[in-house]
Amino acid sequence: MTSDLVAVAEQAALTGELVEAARCADEVLASDAPLPELVRAAHVLAGVHAHRGMLADAAELHAWVAAVAPTCASPAAAVALVGTGREVPTTAPDPARPAPPTLRTGADGLVGKAVRASVQPGGSASALSDLTRAASLLECRAAPVLHDDSPAALGALVALHRGEPDLARTLVDRALVADLGGAPYRRRHLLLRAWADMTGGDLIAARAGLDAANARPEPLHARDELLAVALEAGLVRRAGDTRGLLAVWSRAREAVLRHAMDLWSLLAVGELAVVAGRLGQLGWLAPHLQAGDELLAALGQPVLWAAPWHWCAFLAAVAADDPPSAQRHAAHLAEAAVDPAAQAGSLAAVLARAARTWLHVLAGDVQADEVSAVAASLSDAGLAYDGARLAKEAAVRTSDKKVLATMLGLARGLLAGPATTAEIVAPAADAPPVVVTPSPRPCVLSDREREVAELLLDGLTYREIGDRLFITAKTVEHHVRGMRQRLGSESRTDLFADLRASLAS
Template sequence: MSAPELERPMTSDLAAVAEQAALTGEFVEAGRCADEVLASDAPLTDLVRAAHVLAGVHAHRGMLADAAELHAWVAAVAPGRACPAAAVALVGTGREVPSTDTTSTRPVPPTLRAGADGLVGKAVRASVQPGGSASALSDLTRAAAMLECRAAPVLHDDSPAALGALVALHRGEPDLARTLVDRALAADLGGAPYRRRHLLLRAWADMAGGDLLAARAGLDAANARPEPAHARDELVAVALEAGLVRRGGDTRGLLAVWSRAREAVLRHAMDLWSLLAVGELAVVAGRLGELAWLAPHLRSGDELLNALGQPVLWAAPWHWCAFLAAVAADDPPSAQRHAAHLAEAAADPAAHAGSLAGVLARAARTWLHVLTGDVQAEEVSAVAASLSEAGMAYDGARLAKEAAVRTSDKRVLATMLGLARGLLAGPSTAPEVSPAAEPQAAAPAPRPSVLSDREREVAELLLDGLTYREIGDRLFITAKTVEHHVRGIRQRLGSESRTDLFADLRASLAG
């Protein structure tokens, strides 16, 4: 045997190195070793081991279609070694899960891993079937519990806890998502490759539940992890950052995060499990006038959902984000198209009464009415409350603010603004008194009553140093409308200069 042959590691040893590197989160090294095994004339057993490792690496690095190719190859050359959990990659990219013929192979022992793999595969398939989201959530919860009992971590294309959290979030149940991920974090489920992902999804559940401070702390904790960050985690992290900035009404912050978002999107191919993150970025793109740049990725999302038959669980939140993006971009035809998709999802027999699809379809329909100036206060209030219960309090507040902008009835205006403030304050904070119910000042103040409620809002934001565009973003009106209000305020107060205007505004609002 020659010296080079003696120095070259056996493929079984190289496959073991790849597996160990993957389990510690060193995906570059894991991918290199696994690819070297696959490029060799190694025994089939080693090739299959390497294929499973490389599939996991691809999934973490945002290339789920490549992972699906590897799983399909394994199913073709070694049907008995195909993993049921390969459905994560196959279904996640709109492919069929091949049937496996195990009649000629030895049955797989009913180990914890085998049980978890089977439950994950079953759950993923159920999630795209009519009425399957509840059973999918149950099976993923059980799969995670099984792996908690296992001594060694397991490399999957995704963790059952992460998948379960995504299902719960798409069902409008952030509390369930939080519970699932909390258990995974406590058990260190999956080890190093999943620590950052679980923290990010925990923070996303906090954001969906309206606890923005906890979400920010969770995002910071995830970003501080020492493990290398890969494309999938980077996409979720930047989308979460954008979501928090958007909910804070910080347009300048959105502009700052958008360049990072573009890079993260470019590095990650569209798949079923990234719809939540890309959907959030679509809303941000709508606000920033960047939807044209994101359009190819949005089309990929639509094509994926079409390939899967528009499953209600995944399609309804996706079309809701697209609807919000179209509203933000002032694109009524697109908004109407996505509202129609939501109506179809709600009409699906699998969408039971009170389901998230039904809530979103009603919300889109009401929002379209509001955009035309048809503001029905009771309907808007009911829809906003339903959105809040589904973990979308910020969207409910936006609808209420939009209604406030569109109505000419001062009483409805005050009611809608109070509703928006209450939703944004959260359930633990006492609601603010609506402008219509505020007590009158004991002593007359110079010219306080000459400003309308809407002008007072513009004035307060102007004094805070916001630009016309930023004020418009906060109040859901255009910068030109803000300029019109400021011009009217100057006329009402008789301010001759910008300095006079600010002095008069302070005096007026103090009254």
């Protein structure tokens, strides 16, 4: 009986067994089952496709349902349709049998309304409100619901793209407490919670959240895999660990290949673009970046989604030392900032000003007051790390020692908080064990020298140490030379042994 097979597919989907759900749903769709059963199977398979990173296939199924059974089309299908740049068909309820206003139908209607609003001028605030209310409705429902995405996850993405990580954190915290959506969404909610922590500057909490998500027993599917590896890359990038980025990049490439580009993956792919720029791998990621550009163009460059995307592309171009691309994306940000939807103080306006100031800094025009103001605005928008990087760039390019000291102090201050990169990043797996031996030449190191010494012993280069501590590579070299002279170390091997002894004292 196909009805039994549909029920098996629905149950498998809700317990996270998406491969089994897809098999059963596809078998029903390939049969001559009654139309109601075909529609149920189509909804299951659409949800599975969304979780497995194939939102375009989910959109095809929703379009088919709207064509053959318009009254069965869900407003929540907008997640897949809008997410892949398609129009949402207008459907009218059956006047003979209007749908009862259940918790699910209410939530579906709010989700569809919110998704459409998110790509409209000035619609991000109402989208966030509707998604919050949709999640609240589903919290009251006894049984979980399989959607193409959960309203809490969508709401977190909207909040993060608005530069409001605290709101994103609140949304997914409620979802985690309520176990909103059940097994298919547990890892996703944890990952978005960790992403909000990372954006908010709490790297320790972000790392703990990522570890908790990775420890989940449910099968890992493409959408969560992409988000997890992008989060890992984001944490390692903020630690200034180039070797760590190289290790993450191989996994990131595989995750990107398994996930088709869609609106809801812009956050993850944007982070990976910055990493690719730093590693000289932007050419490999170019087709995916082009797909993101085309998707946003098809949607009319909605400010909510386009501004953060072009900001990541701008940072990637800066990291790759590609001035023309950086200028092009800065121009896109400037266009977004003058959009009527981008009010003064909005994230789009902040990013446009930051890109303009960054280009001036790269050209050697360092205005300390302007850099300080922009860095502070980036920090207020949940982009403290980017603000610190701008200050570091300004420090490197100024010839004024007073400005240099001010910029380096600003960079360190922006990252001061409950988490530091030294607490997050473990020594590289291939680093030699640190063996503490007595030294005949004890030396009391300053706090800064201890930081430099610890990172030097971990095998980092002067440049990597400078990136980690927000000082120049030349300053690192100066610290190492001073410690070597004071310790009387005759060779690099002696220096390492003496530093180990000094750190142990």
